[in-house]
Amino acid sequence: MTKGERTRAKLVDSTGELLRRQGYHATGLADIVAESGAPRGSLYFYFPGGKDELAITALRASGDDWRARIRRVIAGATDLGAGFDAIVAAFADELEASGWDSGCPVAGVALEATSPPVRAAIADHFQRWIDLSVDFLAAFGIAAAPAHELSLVALSSIEGALLIARVMRSREPLLAVARSLRVLIAHARSAER
Amino acid sequence: MTKGERTRAKLVDSTGELLRRQGYHATGLADIVAESGAPRGSLYFYFPGGKDELAITALRASGDDWRARIRRVIAGATDLGAGFDAIVAAFADELEASGWDSGCPVAGVALEATSPPVRAAIADHFQRWIDLSVDFLAAFGIAAAPAHELSLVALSSIEGALLIARVMRSREPLLAVARSLRVLIAHARSAER
Numbered sequence: 001m002t003k004g005e006r007t008r009a010k011l012v013d014s015t016g017e018l019l020r021r022q023g024y025h026a027t028g029l030a031d032i033v034a035e036s037g038a039p040r041g042s043l044y045f046y047f048p049g050g051k052d053e054l055a056i057t058a059l060r061a062s063g064d065d066w067r068a069r070i071r072r073v074i075a076g077a078t079d080l081g082a083g084f085d086a087i088v089a090a091f092a093d094e095l096e097a098s099g100w101d102s103g104c105p106v107a108g109v110a111l112e113a114t115s116p117p118v119r120a121a122i123a124d125h126f127q128r129w130i131d132l133s134v135d136f137l138a139a140f141g142i143a144a145a146p147a148h149e150l151s152l153v154a155l156s157s158i159e160g161a162l163l164i165a166r167v168m169r170s171r172e173p174l175l176a177v178a179r180s181l182r183v184l185i186a187h188a189r190s191a192e193r
Numbered sequence: 194m195t196k197g198e199r200t201r202a203k204l205v206d207s208t209g210e211l212l213r214r215q216g217y218h219a220t221g222l223a224d225i226v227a228e229s230g231a232p233r234g235s236l237y238f239y240f241p242g243g244k245d246e247l248a249i250t251a252l253r254a255s256g257d258d259w260r261a262r263i264r265r266v267i268a269g270a271t272d273l274g275a276g277f278d279a280i281v282a283a284f285a286d287e288l289e290a291s292g293w294d295s296g297c298p299v300a301g302v303a304l305e306a307t308s309p310p311v312r313a314a315i316a317d318h319f320q321r322w323i324d325l326s327v328d329f330l331a332a333f334g335i336a337a338a339p340a341h342e343l344s345l346v347a348l349s350s351i352e353g354a355l356l357i358a359r360v361m362r363s364r365e366p367l368l369a370v371a372r373s374l375r376v377l378i379a380h381a382r383s384a385e386r
Contacts, residue, residue, distance in 0.1 A: 021306050057347040099305060106238030110360045113294060123360045136369045152357070152369040157346060160353025164345070167303045167316045176345040180377055187202050 008046045008120045010036040020105045024055060024112050055109070062105035065131055080140045081182040084154060088178040089164060092140030092171040101171045103162040128189040129155055129163035138184075152180055201239045203229040208251035213298045217248060217305050236350040248302070249314045255298035256318030260325055273333045277347060281371040283366040284355060293362045315326040322348055330378075339381040347374055 001009070018027040029051055033040050047054040063113035073090050077083030094102055110122045132145070133151035142150065157180065161173040194202065199342070207229035211220040222244055226233050237376035240247040266283045270276030288297055303315045335343065350373065352367040 022218040023216040023301070023305060025215040026217075026305075075226075087294060092246065103304065107356060108216070108301065108304040110356055111296065111304070112216060112219075119360060126357055126360060149369050149372070152354075152366050153373045156353035156357050156366045156370050157350035157373075158353065159356055160349035160351065161345075163300060163303055163352055163356075164349050165318055167319060169316075173345050173349045176342050177349050178341070180346045180350075180373075183377055183380045184373055187380070 004046075005038075007038045007042050011038050011043060011046060012058050012061050014038075016062045016105060017049050019055060019058060019109050020062070020102075021108075023108045024114050024118065027051075027055075052115055053117060055114075055118055057111065059106050059118070059121045059125065063121075063128070066105060067128055070129070070132060070166065074136055077136075080142070080185045082138060083136060084181045084185075085178045088158060088161075088174045091158070092174045094166065095162065095165060095174075096171060100166050101164050104159060107159060107163065109163075126155060142185075142188055143192060146191065150181075150184055150188055153184060157181070197239075200235050204231050204236060204239060204247060205251050205254050207231075208247050209255045209298060211253060212248060212302050213255070213295075214301075216301045217307050217311065220244075220248075224351060244306060245308055245311060248307075250299065250309055252299050252311070252314045252318065253275045256314075256321070257362060259318075260321055262326060263322070267329055270329075273330060273334060273335070273378045276329060277374045277378075278371045281354075281367045284351070285358065285367045288355065288358060288367075289364060293359050296359050300352060300356065335378075336382055336385060343374075343377055343381055346377060350374070362384065 011032060015027070015032050018031055029043060032054065034042060041069055043054070044050065047057070069090065073086045074083040077086060091103075106122050106125055109118065128149045130148070133154055134147045137147035137150055138144070141171055157177040158174070161177040164173040165171060204225065208225050209219070211224055211228055212384065222236060225244075225247065226236060236247070238249070262283065265278055266279045267276040270279060282298075297319055299315050302311065323341070323344045326347055327340045330340035330343055332336070351367070352372040356371040357366040358364060
C-alpha cells in the first residue's frame with residue numbers, strides 16, 4: 001500500500017467504526033479526522049463528495065467484510081442447519097467477546113433518516129446477504145421460492161436477534177433463532193416433497 | 194393537564210421522536226428544546242438528571258405506547274397465527290404510511306453505545322414485550338418453555354424485519370416473518386402432543 005492508500009483506508013475504517021458505534025447523524029467530519037489520524041485536507045482529497053461519499057464507501061466495505069465472514073463460516077457446512085448454527089455462533093462469539101458492543105455494522109445507520117444514496121448502499125448490502133443465503137440454500141436442494149422466503153426470515157431474525165442479544169447481554173435470542181431456522185428448513189423440505 | 198404537565202409531555206414526546214429518527218448521540222439538549230418549543234429552563238426543572246433522565250423517560254413512554262398497541266391488536270385475535278399476523282400487519286401499515294420511516298422507537302438507540310441506565314430502559318422494554326407475548330401464547334395453550342422460545346424468536350424476527358422492510362421499502366420481510374411464525378407455532382403444538 002502507498003501512503004495515500006493507507007490514509008484512504010484509515011479514513012474508511014474509522015468512518016465505518018464511528019457509524020457502527022454512534023450512527024450517521026452523530027458522526028461529524030471532525031470526528032472522522034480525529035479517529036483516523038489522517039490529515040484534515042486528505043478527507044476532501046480522497047472523498048470530494050464529503051460525508052455521504054465517505055459513509056457509502058465505509059458501509060460498502062463493512063458489508064463486504066460481513067458477507068465475506070458469512071461465506072467463510074458456511075464454506076465448510078455439511079448441512080443447512082449446521083450452516084446457520086455456525087453463522088449465528090460466529091456472530092454471538094464476536095458480540096460477547098466485544099463486551100456486547102459489536103453487532104451488525106450497518107444496522108444503526110439503517111434506522112436513521114439518511115439520504116437516498118446512503119439508504120441504497122444499505123439496501124444493497126441486505127440484498128447481497130439474501131442472495132448469498134439463497135445460493136447456500138439452493139446448494140442443499142431448496143427450490144428458489146422457499147429459499148427466498150427462508151432467506152428473508154433468516155436475515156430478519158438474525159439481524160433482530162443481534163440487536164436484542166446486544167441489549168440483553170445474552171446469546172439466547174441468537175440461539176433461539178438458529179433453532180427456529182432448523183424447524184423452518186425442515187418445513188420447507190417437507191413442503192417440497 | 195396543567196401547563197407544566199403539557200410542557201413536560203412536549204419534552205418527552207419530542208425526545209422520543211428525535212431518538213427514533215436520529216439516535217441518542219446526535220440528539221442534543223438544544224435540539225430537544227427547539228423541537229418541543231418548551232422554554233429552555235423547563236428542561237432541567239422537569240429533568241434534573243439532564244439528557245439521560247429525559248432519554249430514559251422518553252424511551253419508557255415510547256415502549257409503553259408500542260406495547261399498548263400490540264395489546265390492542267391481539268385483544269380480538271381468535272388464534273395465535275392471526276394474532277401475530279395482526280401485529281405484523283399493523284406495523285407494516287404504519288411503516289408504509291409513514292413513507293418507510295416509522296419503525297420501532299427504541300431500536301436505533303439500542304444499537305448505540307449508551308450509559309447503563311439507558312440500556313437498562315431498552316432491555317426492560319424488550320423483556321416486557323417478551324412477557325406480553327408469553328402471556329398471549331399461554332392463553333392459547335402453549336406451555337411456558339416453548340412459549341418463551343417462540344417469543345424470543347417473534348421479537349427478534351419482527352424487530353429485524355421492521356429494519357429490513359424500512360431499508361428495502363417493502364412489506365415482504367414482515368409478511369415472510371408472520372408466515373414463519375405460523376409454522377413455528379404449529380411445530381410447538383405438535384412437539385407438545
